[in-house]
Amino acid sequence: MKSSFGSSRSPKTIALVGKYHSLEIAESLRGLAEYLHERGVSVFIERETAEHVGRQVDLARWVTCGFNDIGAHADLAIVIGGDGTMLNAARRLSRYRVPLVGVNQGRLGFMTDIARCDMLTCMDDLLDGRFTAENRMLLDAEVVRDGREIAANQALNDVVVDKGAIGRMIEFELFIDGEFIYNLRSDGLIVSTPTGSTAYSLSSGGPILHPTLTGIALVPLCPHALTNRPIIVNDRADIELRVTHAEDPRVHFDGQVTLDLNPGDSVRLRRSEYTICFLHPPGYSYFAMLRQKLRWSEGPKGV
Incomplete structure (x- = not known):
């Protein structure tokens, strides 16, 4: 806008x-x-x-x-x-x-x-x-372990769950609005805003989203199954990543804040109530x- x-x-x-x-x-x-x-x-x-x-x-x-x-x-x-x-x-x-x-x-x-x-x-x-003023959406993220929130943060570009320093793939389940979508074995998954679509998401094969859009892009990192392709979901979607198997899983917020995860942890994402206004x-x-x-x-x- x-x-x-x-x-x-x-x-x-x-x-x-x-x-x-x-x-x-x-x-x-x-x-x-x-x-x-x-x-x-x-x-x-x-x-x-x-x-x-x-x-x-x-x-x-x-x-x-x-x-x-x-x-x-x-x-x-x-x-x-x-x-x-x-x-x-x-x-x-x-x-x-x-x-x-x-x-x-x-x-x-x-x-x-x-x-x-x-x-x-x-x-x-x-x-x-x-x-000229232009509003950009952000993502709210929370990390849940054993049924309780252990961390929360925001991201303007993206939230990335990945395998960390270990060379093996991470495995997790993806849910959107409570519906099971798929099991993914990969190096990780990028959850990107339109602003972040020209960052890590773009270099990983994700689409460019105009910043006035309010969709959220889900971009797999080096998926084991080549049919796992980037998808775009509605900005009102509740997204959940449940880590099922990993040696050193981590979550990154805008590539600047990092948190270590454990198998069984969930990363829950949704559009933030706040926006950021850029002046052009x-x-x-x-x-x-x-x-x-x-x-x-x-x-x-x-x-």
């Missing part, structure tokens, strides 16, 4: 979140903070970002705070880094409904729209309310982004 951010909602307080351990991030973050201050915006810098980046540039003049305070007080957050930095910020801020803007200083940057060289130019459009600059096109990032329409390169 897209809508105009609107000039009536021009942000007064903006939080900056950056990738750690990068001099380029430090310089960009300081320059952005100074620019926003000159435009009359109150600037917060996320605490861990400040602790790491502040070793390289002086950030003493800016207010530093944690994600809880950002959620309570910021009108939006600008994420400077790559998709990994954006994923972390999205999970931490989704319940506060803080919109996110991405400045790409990573590699592909499917979720970070603004190039570093265009950063300050785009800020004029942002502060004047000319960005004028002229943003999802398909143009795919053409650029995935190099569609390029001819063969000379040898």
Whole structure:
């Protein structure tokens, strides 16, 4: 779902979140903070970002705070880094409904729209309310052992159950809305949102889902039976993976948080009640982004 951010909602307080351990991030973050201050915006810098980046540039003049305070007080957050930095910020801020803007200083940057060289130019459009809002769904996940929940988390990209460090396949049962679907022997299963369909899911043969869709993709990893193909289910589906046999099973949330599993554990997934709002600059096109990032329409390169 897209809508105009609107000039009536021009942000007064903006939080900056950056990738750690990068001099380029430090310089960009300081320059952005100074620019926003000159435009009359109150600037917060996320605490861990400040602790790491502040070793390289002086950030003493800016207010530093944690994600809880950002959620309570910021009108939006600008994420400077790559998709990994954006994923972390999205999970931490989704319940506060803080919109996110991405400045790409990573590699592909499917979720970070603004190039570093265009950063300050785009800020004029942002502060004047000319960005477009787009909501993305998230997944809620819980891990159940012996009938009780032992862990819970969210994912913007995907939840992956896999075989861990052992070379043998994992075996599990898949249920959708309580209905048994199949037994799967494989390296694992990716449960992906539309946002995550261009990540691990894509490299594993899954479909690309436009981010305005609300389906959930189930993509087997190297299935033993070649007839186990990716499927897409309704976003209202309750999904359950029951581990039946594995040596070292694990579950991963957005590839950033990992939990060890035991045989008999269940991973239960459903659409989250929260969404994350991305703000896109004028002229943003999802398909143009795919053409650029995935190099569609390029001819063969000379040898």
